[in-house]
Amino acid sequence: MATDAASLDELGPVDYLIVEFPAGASNFTGEMAAELVSLVDAGTIRVIDVLILTKNNDGSVEAKELSEIEELGELQAIEAQLAELLAEDDVVHLAAAMEPGSTAGVLIWENLWAAPFAAAARRSGGQLIANGRIPIQAIIASIEADEPTTEGA
Numbered sequence: 001m002a003t004d005a006a007s008l009d010e011l012g013p014v015d016y017l018i019v020e021f022p023a024g025a026s027n028f029t030g031e032m033a034a035e036l037v038s039l040v041d042a043g044t045i046r047v048i049d050v051l052i053l054t055k056n057n058d059g060s061v062e063a064k065e066l067s068e069i070e071e072l073g074e075l076q077a078i079e080a081q082l083a084e085l086l087a088e089d090d091v092v093h094l095a096a097a098m099e100p101g102s103t104a105g106v107l108i109w110e111n112l113w114a115a116p117f118a119a120a121a122r123r124s125g126g127q128l129i130a131n132g133r134i135p136i137q138a139i140i141a142s143i144e145a146d147e148p149t150t151e152g153a
Contacts, residue, residue, distance in 0.1 A: 009122060012115030013131055014048060016108040018094055023101035033074045036107070040078050044113050047078045049086060051106040053095050061095040 019032075039045045050066040066075060086094075086108070098104050118128065 010115055010119050012111045012113070012118050013128065014108065014110050015131075015133075016106060018053075018097070018104050018106050020098055020102050020104040022099060023103075026103060030074065032105075037074045037078060039109075044111075045109040046112050047107070047109050049106070049108040050075075051086065051091065053091065053098065053104045053106060055095055055098040055100055055102055055104075057100045059100060061091060061098075063091045063095075 036047070040047060052064045052066070052069065054062045054064075056062070086106070094106055095104070121128070
């Protein structure tokens with residue numbers, strides 16, 4: 001990803017997520033890779049970085065860049081867009097929530113769908129000062145709490 005002034009002016013919001021797979025519970029069928037490639041091909045996102053973290057039983061963490069993994073399969077198509085963005089301290093921080101013996105994938109992406117709006121906001125003198133996510137579990141809990149109960153019927 002180029003980092004000249006023009007490309008930075010057009011940059012969309014950047015997000016990350018971590019998907020943890022408990023020890024012995026991963027089932028890598030290729031479905032996640034196919035969905036990620038579809039998002040890239042559709043122009044919805046641009047992958048900035050992908051890491052695979054392994055948290056050993058002693059709490060130590062090993063991190064691999066996607067480019068270090070043999071047989072990338074469908075992910076080979078996006079591998080060229082990767083850039084090392086995270087520092088070692090970032091990796092330790094991200095791995096803190098992981099359970100010992102687990103493996104996690106860290107995905108950092110630019111929201112290309114929002115880039116034109118973000119660029120227009122910057123050209124208008126605005127700046128993004130905060131963003132966040134509402135966890136899907138919180139949304140489900142809120143919807144379920146608002147559903148009428150059938151008690152006393």
